[in-house]
Amino acid sequence: MLNLTLNGLEISVEKGTTLLEAAKFYGMEIPTLCSDEALSPYGACRLCLVEIGTGNHSRLVSSCTYPAREGLTVRTHTERVVQARKLLLELYLATCPSSKTIQDMASKLGVTKVRFKQKHEECILCGLCVRMCAEQMQGKAIGFVKRGIKRRITAPFAKKSEDCRLCGGCMYICPACQARCQGPQEKSPICNACLNLSAPCLDYFEEAMCYMDPCVACELGTGRKAKAQS
Amino acid sequence: MNVLHSRLKTTQDLEKLREQLRKNREEKSTYLAVCGDTGCAVWGSKTVKNFSQECLEKKGLAGTIGLKFTGCLGLCESGPVVIVFPQEIFYQKVQEDDVEEIIEKTVLKGEVIERLLYNDPVTGEKYIYARDIPFYKKQQRTLLASNWKNDPTSIEDYLALDGYEAFEQALTKMTPREIIAEVKNSLLRGRGGAGFPTGAKWEECYEVHADQKYIICNADEGDPGAFMDRSLLEGNPHSVLEGLIIGGYAIGAREGIVYIRAEYPTAVAKVRLAIAQAEELGLLGENILGSGFNFKVSVSIGAGAFVCGETSALVASVEGRVGEPRQKPPHLAERGYLNKPTVINNVESLANIPYIIRHGAVSYCLTGTEKSKGTKIFSLVGKVLNTGLVEVPLGMTLREIIFEIGGGIKNGKQFKAVQTGGPSGGCLPASLLDSPTDFEELSAAGSMMGSGGMIVMDEETCMVDIARYFLRFLEDESCGRCFSCREGISRMLEMVEDITRGESSPGQLDLLRELAHVVKDSSLCGLGQTAANPVLATIRYFEDEYLAHILEKRCPAGVCRELIQFSINEELCQGCGLCLKKCPGEAIRGEKKQPHAILGDKCTKCGICLETCKYNAVLKS
Ligand SMILES: Cc1cc2nc3c(=O)[nH]c(=O)nc-3n(C[C@H](O)[C@H](O)[C@H](O)COP(=O)(O)O)c2cc1C
Ligand code: FES
Numbered sequence: 001m002l003n004l005t006l007n008g009l010e011i012s013v014e015k016g017t018t019l020l021e022a023a024k025f026y027g028m029e030i031p032t033l034c035s036d037e038a039l040s041p042y043g044a045c046r047l048c049l050v051e052i053g054t055g056n057h058s059r060l061v062s063s064c065t066y067p068a069r070e071g072l073t074v075r076t077h078t079e080r081v082v083q084a085r086k087l088l089l090e091l092y093l094a095t096c097p098s099s100k101t102i103q104d105m106a107s108k109l110g111v112t113k114v115r116f117k118q119k120h121e122e123c124i125l126c127g128l129c130v131r132m133c134a135e136q137m138q139g140k141a142i143g144f145v146k147r148g149i150k151r152r153i154t155a156p157f158a159k160k161s162e163d164c165r166l167c168g169g170c171m172y173i174c175p176a177c178q179a180r181c182q183g184p185q186e187k188s189p190i191c192n193a194c195l196n197l198s199a200p201c202l203d204y205f206e207e208a209m210c211y212m213d214p215c216v217a218c219e220l221g222t223g224r225k226a227k228a229q230s
Numbered sequence: 231m232n233v234l235h236s237r238l239k240t241t242q243d244l245e246k247l248r249e250q251l252r253k254n255r256e257e258k259s260t261y262l263a264v265c266g267d268t269g270c271a272v273w274g275s276k277t278v279k280n281f282s283q284e285c286l287e288k289k290g291l292a293g294t295i296g297l298k299f300t301g302c303l304g305l306c307e308s309g310p311v312v313i314v315f316p317q318e319i320f321y322q323k324v325q326e327d328d329v330e331e332i333i334e335k336t337v338l339k340g341e342v343i344e345r346l347l348y349n350d351p352v353t354g355e356k357y358i359y360a361r362d363i364p365f366y367k368k369q370q371r372t373l374l375a376s377n378w379k380n381d382p383t384s385i386e387d388y389l390a391l392d393g394y395e396a397f398e399q400a401l402t403k404m405t406p407r408e409i410i411a412e413v414k415n416s417l418l419r420g421r422g423g424a425g426f427p428t429g430a431k432w433e434e435c436y437e438v439h440a441d442q443k444y445i446i447c448n449a450d451e452g453d454p455g456a457f458m459d460r461s462l463l464e465g466n467p468h469s470v471l472e473g474l475i476i477g478g479y480a481i482g483a484r485e486g487i488v489y490i491r492a493e494y495p496t497a498v499a500k501v502r503l504a505i506a507q508a509e510e511l512g513l514l515g516e517n518i519l520g521s522g523f524n525f526k527v528s529v530s531i532g533a534g535a536f537v538c539g540e541t542s543a544l545v546a547s548v549e550g551r552v553g554e555p556r557q558k559p560p561h562l563a564e565r566g567y568l569n570k571p572t573v574i575n576n577v578e579s580l581a582n583i584p585y586i587i588r589h590g591a592v593s594y595c596l597t598g599t600e601k602s603k604g605t606k607i608f609s610l611v612g613k614v615l616n617t618g619l620v621e622v623p624l625g626m627t628l629r630e631i632i633f634e635i636g637g638g639i640k641n642g643k644q645f646k647a648v649q650t651g652g653p654s655g656g657c658l659p660a661s662l663l664d665s666p667t668d669f670e671e672l673s674a675a676g677s678m679m680g681s682g683g684m685i686v687m688d689e690e691t692c693m694v695d696i697a698r699y700f701l702r703f704l705e706d707e708s709c710g711r712c713f714s715c716r717e718g719i720s721r722m723l724e725m726v727e728d729i730t731r732g733e734s735s736p737g738q739l740d741l742l743r744e745l746a747h748v749v750k751d752s753s754l755c756g757l758g759q760t761a762a763n764p765v766l767a768t769i770r771y772f773e774d775e776y777l778a779h780i781l782e783k784r785c786p787a788g789v790c791r792e793l794i795q796f797s798i799n800e801e802l803c804q805g806c807g808l809c810l811k812k813c814p815g816e817a818i819r820g821e822k823k824q825p826h827a828i829l830g831d832k833c834t835k836c837g838i839c840l841e842t843c844k845y846n847a848v849l850k851s
Pocket of ligand 2: 032034042048062064126
């Protein structure tokens with residue numbers, strides 16, 4: 001077991017645990033866009049940043065790729081971390097505003113302005129689909145090509161790959177296209193509206209009463225009551 | 231010279247051979263060194279060399295007078311350079327017609343040919359001997375010294391000049407621990423950029439137990455304008471190879487790899503030849519010099535990406551995977567090439583090793599500053615008079631390097647800034663000219679040592695434009711995996727481009743700063759972590775210039791096209807029509823002998839009219 005300090009708490013974790021796993025285990029929430037428990041860590045979205053070390057030697061690292069080390073001091077929500085996360089989210093909004101996952105995360109972290117020029121990318125290159133295909137579906141039907149700003153995800157030779165079994169795993173896991181946010185118009189990249197739609201439904205307690213009445217989600221036909229009726 | 235040697239079985243064999251080679255060399259102490267490096271090759275040094283060969287043969291002198299096609303001799307600007315030994319008479323801009331005269335007069339009679347001497351642009355004096363030329367005088371050419379005396383394709387030359395003596399000493403008289411201690415005591419710091427102590431790196435790897443370890447020489451050298459590593463490999467490949475073998479022995483590796491970028495075919499060929507020669511002599515292979523130590527070296531060709539110079543990306547590239555960096559830790563000493571403990575050293579770092587072993591750490595430490603010891607090779611380029619490779623003690627001031635060795639700024643212009651550390655380094659202004667160049671000082675100033683590129687800029691350089699240039703390079707060269715690096719660099723570029731077009735605001739400048747800090751803080755590898763330097767350092771020292779672009783829509787250096795205007799002064803214009811003829815945009819109108827005018831909407835601001843006008847009638851504002 002390795003002993004480390006997490007937000008001032010003395011904790012111990014097994015060798016091979018990542019900082020993200022450790023934080024999750026101890027109930028500390030870290031936003032992520034490119035990580036999934038079933039897939040290998042990739043370290044691309046940079047939202048899971050945490051601050052390690054102390055004093056002048058402290059630095060930010062992606063918690064999803066950083067292995068726990070003996071004696072390490074880890075802080076998940078310092079000012080430095082939060083500011084970096086917020087600016088990155090602002091960049092995400094400026095790049096790919098149609099992702100509901102990104103919009104929700106932005107509202108949650110209180111990102112209320114976008115100061116960059118607006119782009120409308122379809123893909124944030126988080127690589128979840130590529131890993132899903134290769135690691136869970138043994139497919140390797142898609143992969144990255146080119147580097148830098150020209151980097152893209154595509155099938156070999158830009159044709160539908162023989163390896164593709166149309167399983168849909170890639171679409172299922174994509175944070176940009178699985179849940180399209182319809183909110184933001186071309187001119188305003190932030191919508192900050194839909195977080196309220198999904199929260200109140202108590203998915204895990206079958207018998208519990210919903211205290212929201214009327215509930216926006218049910219009105220829209222996406223809530224529990226609406227589902228139960230159909 | 232292709233002499234066949236039999237394999238050396240003991241150190242005595244090596245000593246015997248070395249004695250023989252030294253004697254041979256003394257017998258041929260008169261020789262011509264023709265620079266064969268790329269800089270001089272452009273000026274036609276190969277023809278000069280071939281012609282010299284013919285000439286010597288024709289005159290029946292080939293047996294007594296040597297001819298060496300060497301690595302970079304230094305003053306690349308004045309190529310082809312030829313040095314006549316043993317006097318070390320320095321000739322510049324030598325053409326094939328000069329060769330016969332050099333042989334007749336200088337080589338045979340010791341006479342000096344006035345016309346070929348180097349005329350120093352600063353002192354205005356002519357110099358006969360290389361050692362007196364200001365460019366060389368201030369340098370301390372420890373690593374580059376043998377370039378003058380060495381035919382890089384000849385292991386005989388290298389051996390005669392004490393080559394592989396350090397290896398022999400390390401192998402027979404020192405334990406790996408002692409070697410590591412010596413390197414640690416020398417305080418040698420990696421020359422590839424980060425300045426990590428080489429001894430500590432070796433020790434870390436030595437401590438790890440594994441059935442196989444590797445040592446890799448990093449010759450990726452992707453910085454635009456830098457050619458130190460190429461010149462070392464082409465000029466003295468055995469010195470790097472010797473450093474690599476010593477390193478391998480010290481950490482307990484049995485295999486070394488030289489990773490060279492594909493753009494350096496000559497270096498690849500020279501290194502391959504050097505490896506073959508060392509194998510033939512038994513300095514590589516099984517049971518080297520009867521010591522029981524086995525070591526082999528192979529060459530791996532780079533994929534041609536800047537980011538492949540980063541160590542974890544380099545390992546991926548050597549393994550045949552896409553050259554993308556990964557999270558460290560685990561460090562390479564734990565999990566490197568083929569998941570085995572691995573050390574990666576820069577070419578120049580390794581070239582320092584034989585010197586340290588042969589002369590000892592104490593002697594090595596006599597040069598340099600408190601924390602940065604030894605010499606450093608810089609490739610001095612840009613708007614200086616003397617461009618080329620310079621090797622100086624660490625800690626020499628920028629002023630000494632640029633003005634005393636480099637001879638100052640070209641065309642009598644003013645110095646504005648010097649960019650050190652490659653694309654992700656920073657630009658330092660005139661106020662920092664007197665700060666010493668060592669690892670700490672450069673980092674504190676917001677730049678870095680990097681691999682040793684040094685680009686000098688004059689008053690006609692726009693610093694915002696420079697930031698744009700380096701960001702463009704980095705935008706292409708980022709691997710693209712980290713969002714912060716990929717999108718961050720692209721957005722910084724977008725904002726800097728807006729500034730160069732006068733389409734920005736002070737708020738955007740603050741945002742640019744904020745973004746730059748986040749890119750630096752949150753990226754995975756060294757590329758992203760340093761990618762903000764070109765922006766941050768130029769804003770730090772040249773904020774006025776940014777503000778002139780933003781607030782006054784003016785480019786003080788007159789570089790940013792969107793912000794400059796060309797016009798013709800009617801009084802000075804003679805109506806000669808030259809500019810009208812040359813203008814590619816057909817933007818100039820006017821009758822012959824009448825003052826001309828520039829049509830603003832058609833003008834592409836190429837500046838050709840300004841260059842063409844003999845009457846100084848074209849104005850740039
Ligand atoms: C983007 C990037 C590019 C690099 N390119 C090179 C290079 O071309 N050559 C080099 O020796 N080191 C390069 N480095 C530094 C290496 O990562 C590494 O620090 C060095 O090779 C270690 O050798 P040293 O300790 O002898 O300097 C680069 C680093 C980064 C982050
Ligand atoms: S979740 Fe760690 S970088 Fe994306």
